[in-house]
Amino acid sequence: MKTAPTLHTERLILRSLTLEDAADIQHLAGEYDVASTLSNMPHPYGDGMAEEWIHSCYNKYKKDKALNFAVTLRTDRHLIGGIELRLDRGNENGELGYWIGKPYWNRGYCTEAARIVVAYSFEVLMLNRIYAQYFKRNAASGRVLEKIGMCYEGCLRQHTKKWDNFEDLMRYGMLKTDFNSLAPISS
Template identity: 40%
Template sequence: MNDFPKLETERLILDKITMDDIPQIVAYLQNKVFSDHTSNIPHPYRKEDAEFWLKLSAEAFKNRKGFTFAIRDKKGKLLGAIGLHDEGSDKAELGYWMGIPNWNKGYVTEAAKAIIDYGFRELNFNKIFATYFQYNPASGKVLGKIGMKKEALLKQHLKKNGKYYDIPMYSIFKEDID
């Protein structure tokens, strides 16, 4: 697999993030809510952060360890991003973000369903899981809508701003969709 895959859903195109996307990525991720609600998006978010992320994403794809897709509308406008990151043992972690103007429109749910299907059918994962901060219940609702079930509460799993957080982990298995 040398060419980055392109997936289509009813309303979306999921494809490679490019350098042309950097201004929009920075514009979306400038909002502190992304830093507050994720474990790995810094604030302030700068052009250099986006360039570094694209470099890491390209390396991960080349090594078949990460598959980070742009979420675009059918006209090609970047709305957010979603990806699967190979954690070994035939499992992957699902992660995503969506630009605030695009919240509450079902885009993440639609994209995540396509990515999960791709992960099981094309990448042969057995398990796909995701975690979120409990103070971001919208993310937990998305996980439920895509068929994931709560598997565990990881006690004091992440440290952010000097505080430890319990993190829910949701999972779906290949056998759940076959």
């Protein structure tokens, strides 16, 4: 069972999720500060929820609806986060979503992971457009999208209700014609 192909970057290996990842995901994604800026991350993150979610990722991959990568460190293979590409094959586009465990923030890991997934999307999946959205208060996510070369496309005011608060949603995107590959994809 697979949820994604394997991709290598300088410091990371992005690979398919397995059920053995469930405990790490529950631990890292279960942190309040990780869940708080994700529209559909459960909190508290109870037993069995990660396994259920991994199963849903298998199904989405099988139906060509999404790729879900475990983001792991090259050095010790430790899982540090997750990245998803939701596919809309009819419109040849994909939506990027990601999280990194709090102990690993601000070391460039999300940028490195997002960059290779974007490259894979344009060069291997042959998509025409990739986009992403984040809560306006989540400046770190906006910075990641700027660093990978996405353009600001607009703000959907109070678009999402998260834990009883309406959140402004910032939308960023990139077309295949905007994309300059820096290096060939290593998989």
